[in-house]
Amino acid sequence: MSPNDPTQLRLLPDSELTDCGHPDVIATDLGDGAFDAARLTQARRLAGLTKKSVAQQIGVSSVSVGQWEARTAKPRPDNLEALAAVLDVPVAFLAAGRPYARLDAAGAHFRSLRRTPVSQRDKATAFAEQIWELTYALEKRVRFPVIDLPGFSAGEVDRTGMTADPIAAAQELRRHWGLGTTRIPRMVRTLEQHGIVVTLVHFAGDDTKNIDAFSTSRLPRPIVVLTPDRADDVYRHRFSAAHELGHLVMHEDCVPGDAQQEKEADIFAAEFLTPQAQITPLLPPRLDFKKLGELGMQWGVSVDSLLRRCKEVGAISEPTYRRAYQRLNALRHNGLFRNESIHGYPGEIPVLLRSAFEMAESDGLTLKDLAAELRITLPRLRLLLGDGDTRPQLKLV
Incomplete structure (x- = not known):
């Protein structure tokens, strides 16, 4: 670059590279101690599924899935294959042996x-x-x-x-x-x-x-x-x-x-x-959507944000701010102030x-x-x- x-x-440089070796294939039977219960929880959460829904889809009790995640029991090889299919992960995903930050x-x-x-x-x-x-x-x-x-x-x-x-x-x-x-x-x-x-x-x-x-x-x-x-x-x-x-x-x-x-x-x-010290002198002394729109483009902020700024520095009152916000929404509804x-x-x-x-x-x-x-x-x-x-x-x- x-x-x-x-x-x-x-x-x-080569001298600082960390060993990145890893098995290309992990057997379906992960072996004693190889199954990682935390990975099952992570995969289930990524899939947006409850323990009950996972259990129903693989044909076991929700208690079993709970025990697997609680590390009080381990899934059989056929359960691992079913879990991987339901959760859309490789079977290897459920194995221990790699960094994991919870x-x-x-x-x-x-x-x-x-x-x-x-x-x-x-x-x-x-x-x-x-x-x-x-x-x-x-x-x-x-x-x-x-x-x-x-x-x-x-x-x-x-x-x-x-x-x-x-x-x-x-x-x-x-x-x-x-x-x-x-x-x-x-x-x-x-x-x-x-x-x-x-x-x-x-x-x-x-x-x-x-x-x-x-x-x-x-x-x-x-x-x-x-x-x-x-x-x-x-x-x-x-x-x-x-x-x-x-x-x-x-x-x-x-x-x-x-x-x-x-x-x-x-x-x-x-x-x-x-920054308030820089933006305050640039705010229009009276409510002006056109000028606020131009100022927003200059600073990369929305008109809504600048309206709040006007209220914060006392350029407009709270009632005026509320009415202005309603007016802004109406203008957007009519095709003005379109999003970029x-x-x-x-x-x-x-x-x-x-x-x-x-x-x-x-x-x-x-x-x-x-x-x-x-x-x-x-x-x-x-x-x-x-x-x-x-x-x-x-x-x-």
């Missing part, structure tokens, strides 16, 4: 917790676990950008001596990252350049519309998961990324769905994208994982080899690498 590679990836739903910040059922949160966190596993496999071959997140170390955040004020936290991070006080042209790329893994795929099918976005600092690398359902609005997409960054910076103790933490993350995002897709903004589409694979591929790694190492299917690997189509789907009725 060129010296100006925005992902800052580098191939590791993430509980309580360890992730879910922006829309009330609309996200437990099964979908479990699916989302299991997806984040797989993203980390892919990252780990690639980091054995490619040097990723250094994690540059204040207080973060090896899956923990220590905020000792750091400010709890979201505005001050946003200002401090801008200074720390050398971003100045002007527009951030590429929000997602900025996160990736500082060692944060960002992904944007349909990892849960139509269910992603309920998940919106989430993040975690409980894994060895911080991860931000954005969903394509919001990608048809680049400004909302950028704000979601900044919102999740706020969680990573400020909230070492996750309280999923907590109103106060969500409010603080919103305040952080607004200040990070549009992220596909016109390359810096807002994650590339870190895909670029890392391409660099490793140039050194001999193949998709088939990597899928075998991770013990997943090729379609699953392509999804994790972000090869899925993130464009909104046209539905004819």
Whole structure:
């Protein structure tokens, strides 16, 4: 890659490469101690299935599946084959012997917790676990950008001596990252350049519309998961990324769905994208949607965000803000202030994982080899690498 590679990836020299050897084939009978109960739980959650539904599909009792996951019993070889078929994983996926970082739903910040059922949160966190596993496999071959997140170390955040004020936290991070006080042209790329893994795929099918976005600092690398359902609005997409960054910076103790933490993350995002000291003099003295639209394009934020800014700085009253917001929705309904897709903004589409694979591929790694190492299917690997189509789907009725 060129010296100006925005992902800052580098191939590791041979002397630093980690042994990546792995069996090409694992027998159906995994043998004593080879079956990994945690992998069964992960695969079930990725499939969005309950223990009862898995049991019904393979012809055993739900108690049996519960015992397998609780490590009090082991499935027979024919059960393993049935499980793999139902869960759409190779039998080898259920074997022990490879790195696994467990993430509980309580360890992730879910922006829309009330609309996200437990099964979908479990699916989302299991997806984040797989993203980390892919990252780990690639980091054995490619040097990723250094994690540059204040207080973060090896899956923990220590905020000792750091400010709890979201505005001050946003200002401090801008200074720390050398971003100045002007527009951030590429929000997602900025996160990736500082060692944060960002992904944007349909990892849960139509269910992603309920998940919106989430993040975690409980894994060895911080991860931000954005969903394509919001990608048809680049400004909302950028704000979601900044919102999740706020969680990573400020909230070492996750309280999923907590109103106060969500409010603080919103305040952080607004200040990070549009510093108050710089944006306030540019706001129109009287409500003017045209000028707000032009200002939003300049700073890469939505008119909604700038309306809130107008209210925060006292340019408009609370009643005026509410009426303006209703008027804005009406204008959108009539075809004005249309959303802009992220596909016109390359810096807002994650590339870190895909670029890392391409660099490793140039050194001999193949998709088939990597899928075998991770013990997943090729379609699953392509999804994790972000090869899925993130464009909104046209539905004819």
